Amino acid sequence: ILHDFNRKYACAKAYHERILKSLNYSYDLTELEKEWFEGIEYLKQFKLIDSEHEINSLIHSGKNILCEGAQGTMLDIDFGSYPFVTSSNTVCAGACTGLGIAPNRIGEVYGIFKAYCTRVGAGPFPTELLDETGDKICATGNEYGSVTGRKRRCGWIDLVALKYSVMINGVTKLIMMKSDVLDEFEVIKACVAYNVNGEEIDYFPYDINANIEPVYVELPGWQTSMAKMQSENELPAEFSMYLFFLEAQLGVPITIVSVGSDREQTIERYTEEEE
Incomplete structure (x- = not known):
């Protein structure tokens, strides 16, 4: 040794x-x-290296580095829903503090989110659904812990929290997962603001434990299976409307949508414009 x-x-x-x-x-x-x-x-069978030097050497040589974050923005120890957080930085800046990458070396930031909201364990969840709708999302989305089997809390998409996450991370492109979970709903709801003590706000409040009532916008559901769809042209008009609505609210393009659990069930958007 x-x-x-x-x-x-x-x-x-x-x-x-x-x-x-x-x-x-x-x-x-x-x-x-x-x-x-x-x-x-x-x-001892593995080669141990100073990873910050290795990564920066690759960056200087023109290579692209893909960093995958763990856990969600709202679990970040500094910018999450404290004290219901993890012990580290889960936001984009974690690539700097955890890997030794300089801030000006960060390029595209991809924000991955579900078409609805989930949370594991305790903590604020303004759009949580404690009814049959929440149970249906949970069952259809198989929202159970992979290790413990514990049921995840489910609710409608929270655009206030999502906009906050986009801001904190400097997200440049969004990727929406599990769109197919909402295939059967007649109406889709999206939280666009909070009502806090009679005042409507569209930003994350200082006191996350305050009595927050979500303000919803209702959109028509597409009520059709998207599982076999392979291009944006095949998507239902109502689903496309949902995507455009989210993009208008968030100010960031949704470039990839998932319509099923298999890798092949992934649809890229805006590819023709980029070409």
Whole structure:
């Protein structure tokens, strides 16, 4: 093991053992060390690098880097719905703080969102549907945790929160997923503002735990399956109207829509204009 690892490990081990003994904490260090050193041997097969240098070297050579964020904007530790957040930056800036990419090196920012809203666990959710409609979205969209199987909270799309996310991330293009989940609805609702203590606002309030009542716009549903559609020309007029409405509200083009769970069920938009 390189870089004087054994000596450093021995020092750290002695330090923490003193703390554990002072607390009368019982443990089996022999068994723990066995598993730990086995893990180290496993990791030695991989080449460890200074990733920030590698990434920036590729950027300088003209390569494109695709960074995938984890979790949603509203879970960001600084800009999310605190305290119902995660422990890191989930927004676009996380590529800078987490990977060492300079802000002026960020190019396109793709914002991925569902055609409706979901939330896992506690936290504010103004458009949550605690009725048959919410249950239908949950069942059709298979909105259950992949590990725990826990039912996700579901509701209509919240354009106030989505506009906030677009602003914080500097989103340049949007990608809408799970459009097919809304195929059977006669009416589609979209939250365009909040009513907070009798005042209508179209921005995210300072007090996210305030008594927020969503203000909805109703749009006609398309009531047809889009599962086999492969181009924008095939999309129902009502669905296209929904897309144009969202784009007008958000100020960002929706360049990709998903109409099913398979990779092939993805439709690109504006391709002719770009060509």
